[in-house]
Amino acid sequence: AQSVTQLGSHVSVSEGALVLLRCNYSSSVPPYLFWYVQYPNQGLQLLLKYTTGATLVKGINGFEAEFKKSETSFHLTKPSAHMSDAAEYFCAVSEASTLTFGKGTMLLVSP
Amino acid sequence: EAGVAQSPRYKIIEKRQSVAFWCNPISGHATLYWYQQILGQGPKLLIQFQNNGVVDDSQLPKDRFSAERLKGVDSTLKIQPAKLEDSAVYLCATQAGTGELFFGEGSRLTVL
Numbered sequence: 097a098q099s100v101t102q103l104g105s106h107v108s109v110s111e112g113a114l115v116l117l118r119c120n121y122s123s124s125v126p127p128y129l130f131w132y133v134q135y136p137n138q139g140l141q142l143l144l145k146y147t148t149g150a151t152l153v154k155g156i157n158g159f160e161a162e163f164k165k166s167e168t169s170f171h172l173t174k175p176s177a178h179m180s181d182a183a184e185y186f187c188a189v190s191e192a193s194t195l196t197f198g199k200g201t202m203l204l205v206s207p
Numbered sequence: 208e209a210g211v212a213q214s215p216r217y218k219i220i221e222k223r224q225s226v227a228f229w230c231n232p233i234s235g236h237a238t239l240y241w242y243q244q245i246l247g248q249g250p251k252l253l254i255q256f257q258n259n260g261v262v263d264d265s266q267l268p269k270d271r272f273s274a275e276r277l278k279g280v281d282s283t284l285k286i287q288p289a290k291l292e293d294s295a296v297y298l299c300a301t302q303a304g305t306g307e308l309f310f311g312e313g314s315r316l317t318v319l
Contacts, residue, residue, distance in 0.1 A: 100249075105247075128306065132310075137312070137313075137315075138312055138313075139211070139298060139300075139310030139311050139312045139313055140250070140298070140300075140308075140310040141310070142307055142308070142309075145306075145307065147306070186249050186250070188249075190306070193238060193255070193262070193302065193306075194252060194255065194263060195240075195252070195308060196252070197249030197250045197251070198249050199247070199248050199249045200247075200248070200249050
């Protein structure tokens with residue numbers, strides 16, 4: 097069975113600082129991996145996804161993630177945080193057509 | 208294109224009452240999901256439809272939850288009777304041919 101572990105329920109950064117949100121997964125087959133963002137009182141929005149090919153994936157709003165099979169990781173990064181990045185971020189893994197989410201990481205951005 | 212529509216956005220009921228949520232998917236999306244998101248947790252899959260057939264309902268508490276997708280378009284999720292632990296946001300999502308899931312804004316249920 098697939099599973100996702102997100103390290104840290106909350107991450108705090110200053111505006112302009114590097115953002116790093118950690119995600120580790122387990123899957124019995126080569127995974128499809130996703131990062132979603134959720135703003136307050138809204139649904140989830142896809143940031144980026146890895147299916148096959150290049151292991152460094154670029155997404156919207158300047159985010160990117162790198163698939164590292166040896167580490168079973170798919171960490172999300174952004175070089176410079178913006179106030180508007182404050183939201184909850186979910187890592188997810190897909191087997192067949194079923195998506196399993198991590199518990200989420202709340203990103204707090206201070207001026 | 209229009210997104211996934213859900214209603215109602217908010218619902219407050221007392222325990223043992225019933226509630227129903229409605230989802231209108233993006234046109235042409237054959238796969239539809241209902242997720243339950245409890246505060247502080249990630250979304251948990253309740254049921255997956257492919258057109259009007261159920262693909263996976265292994266995590267649906269069938270003693271109180273039911274869902275249907277008549278005609279393979281709109282879907283409803285019903286809870287009867289509700290328990291306190293059912294307080295959550297119920298998210299509907301539909302899947303494009305690319306595999307990407309598109310989520311509605313969710314229906315927030317509070318059970319008192």
